[in-house]
Amino acid sequence: MENRRILQIQADVNSALERFLTRQSSGLIEIDEHLKPVAISLAEFVRDGGKRFRPIFSYLGYLGAGGQPSNAALNASSALELVHACALIHDDLMDESDSRRGRPSLHRLFEVLHRDSNYLGSSEKFGTAAAILIGDLALSWSDQMVHATNSDFVDSLDFAKALPLFYEMRSELMAGQYLDVLEGAIAKSNTNRSRKIARFKSGKYSIERPLQFGGALASGKPEILKTYSDFGLPLGEAFQLRDDILGVFGKSEITGKPSGDDIKEGKRTLLIALTLESCNPDQLRFIENSLGNNDLPETDVNQIQNIILDTGGLNRCEEMIERLYSESISALDNSDIDEEIKELLTFMATAATKREK
């Protein structure tokens, strides 16, 4: 599934990130050459990082609100990827994940550096400290990248309108992450709560807010920001539901994560909540006992997959994705956004909900 215009935006986002990270890395290494592993690992983490959904949605939001093609808007949009890098680096640390996109997670990378260098003390503690600080750096740099634009092109973009949305997005992300952790600890699955968490942690953060941020950069009117919300919120939820499904059924050679990863991490996703609602007591006990078991054998993962199939949990999830997708597309169709941008957003909506990784 390809779209030339989207591929071009993606390539431009990658270039913008590359330019920014190259400059920042030099700055770090000038302070001390021992910071090389920090600079390199963060740049590689961002470089290898997937789909650029958030920058693309932001830039499309900008174009859809009438913004003219602009490097400044593209640069500010690309900064969202640095927020995302912080979220993933810190998330992997909190989840104690060993890998990300088929490579060692950042804290594990620095554990290995510690071990290979024969450093003193605990390798694990060293990895933890490095991942905390590198995530902080990414978060801190996200603002810097937004404002790098600000000083160069201060007149062409509406920062006064866009910045509050950027800040709102980051607070909602942290809030959603905390609620997600809390949900695992409370350990009572509840479809309403799961939907709410999915909305904040992923839906708003991945789609609605990026669209609105971009729209605001182009001084978008309230109606267009409302359209982005009507399109982005259901789509964001569908996006997260696809994530839930891939977290259980995803092929590890495609997702880059161990199979059944979400089960092992004990994530109480909506898919799990929907399944538990239709389980018999044996199935329920089996799932509850497996959630959060990091060493869960492959056969047990398969058995849970079967339960999710048998109870209709997967079907209900797929139906919800379908319904949410349609809801978002009709919001788009009913708007007066430029036809070409509508097409690109529709393409992105499909990519976000029908992906395999």
Place this chain on the structure above:
Amino acid sequence: MENRRILQIQADVNSALERFLTRQSSGLIEIDEHLKPVAISLAEFVRDGGKRFRPIFSYLGYLGAGGQPSNAALNASSALELVHACALIHDDLMDESDSRRGRPSLHRLFEVLHRDSNYLGSSEKFGTAAAILIGDLALSWSDQMVHATNSDFVDSLDFAKALPLFYEMRSELMAGQYLDVLEGAIAKSNTNRSRKIARFKSGKYSIERPLQFGGALASGKPEILKTYSDFGLPLGEAFQLRDDILGVFGKSEITGKPSGDDIKEGKRTLLIALTLESCNPDQLRFIENSLGNNDLPETDVNQIQNIILDTGGLNRCEEMIERLYSESISALDNSDIDEEIKELLTFMATAATKREK
């Protein structure tokens, strides 16, 4: 040691933080009432937080560069305290510190919440996740607080000049923190490296950059920013050296930290590096074996204190503080900063280097 004008600035900084945090907290709790502990604990962490050195230096930097008394400048200066909150929260987590200012550290606080609420899973993991996310929130909010000013008073302050210094300061902080962790792992004390780390981790971050940030907000000329550097860098180093001394000799009822905390954490401070240079082999072995031992008995802490006294390490450290202090004061005296601000900066220089906590 008191100064009415400084006390007034400190009180104004506290009010600005209180106002901002109250607004942000409401926003969080509107998302979900389960975020109350997040909002409350971060607000309390900032509220209980000491001396406000960085905001005060920033605001004095602003006034010294000719800025007129302004709530906007005070607000932007106060935002530095949120960067500091992130640094401390994440630092306590990396160091596995149990307490901060005589109260449980944030990750321990959420461990207790987890235990008291009979949540599932590991209390420690929950505490870690909460501290990571709350630190991220503080860092993210620091930008927001700087720019809250930006949108309200966009014309009165020179953000184009000041923001790069703000970003530089944060990168230097993270860089210094990483080098500090690395130094503990490399475990070869070296006075040159210790001084460099002290310069980045604390000196530039605590004094030089805040002064320059404030100065730039008032469109300070290059000469004044240079003066702030000449005053701030040696003073910052002296500030850190006082920290080193308090980390070994500080009275825990005043510092709010366990006595000999730095030894137990294995910090390779300049005080330790200076001491090791003059140790006999037995003393050297004793110190090397004690560094990083979290359960070091009180008698061993005392013995290390005696070694630091006997070898003259403490004296050399005090002499360096004295020399650095004089250096910074002469840079100030030789500048054409307004006499009243000179006096306030001199007062602050004394407070930073002669404090007991």
